Amino acid sequence: MRKIIFLFMILFITAVAIQLSSCGNSDNKNKPEKEISGEPADSTNAPQTRPTDEKPPTEPGTGTTGIIPPKPSKDDILANIDQYLVSTATIPMVSADGGIHNASVTLKNTLTDVTIQKAIVEVSILTSDGAEFRTDYYILQNVEPGETEIIKIPNASRGNSIVTHVVKLKSQELTNGEMIMVGHRVTPK
Numbered sequence: 001m002r003k004i005i006f007l008f009m010i011l012f013i014t015a016v017a018i019q020l021s022s023c024g025n026s027d028n029k030n031k032p033e034k035e036i037s038g039e040p041a042d043s044t045n046a047p048q049t050r051p052t053d054e055k056p057p058t059e060p061g062t063g064t065t066g067i068i069p070p071k072p073s074k075d076d077i078l079a080n081i082d083q084y085l086v087s088t089a090t091i092p093m094v095s096a097d098g099g100i101h102n103a104s105v106t107l108k109n110t111l112t113d114v115t116i117q118k119a120i121v122e123v124s125i126l127t128s129d130g131a132e133f134r135t136d137y138y139i140l141q142n143v144e145p146g147e148t149e150i151i152k153i154p155n156a157s158r159g160n161s162i163v164t165h166v167v168k169l170k171s172q173e174l175t176n177g178e179m180i181m182v183g184h185r186v187t188p189k
Contacts, residue, residue, distance in 0.1 A: 074174050077111070081166045081182045084111050085143075087121060089153075089162035098128060098160055103153040105164050109143045116143040118179060120168035121151065125159035133159040137167070 077084055091103045105123055109116055124135045138151045170179040
């Protein structure tokens with residue numbers, strides 16, 4: 001059995017060596033292959049295409065192509081910070097008379113190359129009619145890329161929902177080390 005496996009390995013290695021050393025009658029032996037851009041190949045047998053000068057077709061109904069969008073600018077990130085520093089409120093218990101107990105807010109830094117030195121998170125507790133019952137501000141420091149921080153929210157005698165926003169930020173990569181207003185209330189320069 002080992003001899004059979006050994007023979008198959010020798011045949012396979014020989015076939016690969018012949019394939020690699022032979023370029024046939026190709027006129028471009030020394031020309032490198034063009035790099036294929038786009039999505040990584042998967043395990044399906046989908047045909048691969050090379051990029052051309054033609055504009056790629058858009059996906060029906062979306063107006064978008066299969067091309068990865070360019071990285072957003074610093075100003076875009078700062079203006080839409082809640083899309084990148086994602087905060088999620090968790091309310092395990094709302095009392096019958098409208099009080100919040102044992103709530104928390106989770107903040108995740110989804111930016112892969114940005115460390116947040118300091119962030120101020122606005123946490124508003126709303127009543128059932130949407131009125132603001134209480135607003136508190138929490139400071140988070142040194143939130144690394146991909147890291148998640150949890151803020152425990154004090155119990156509230158009224159309210160049944162929580163709305164959160166990052167309102168101020170300090171990051172060497174985004175703000176050059178300055179603490180600035182960000183998000184939905186302020187549009188950076």
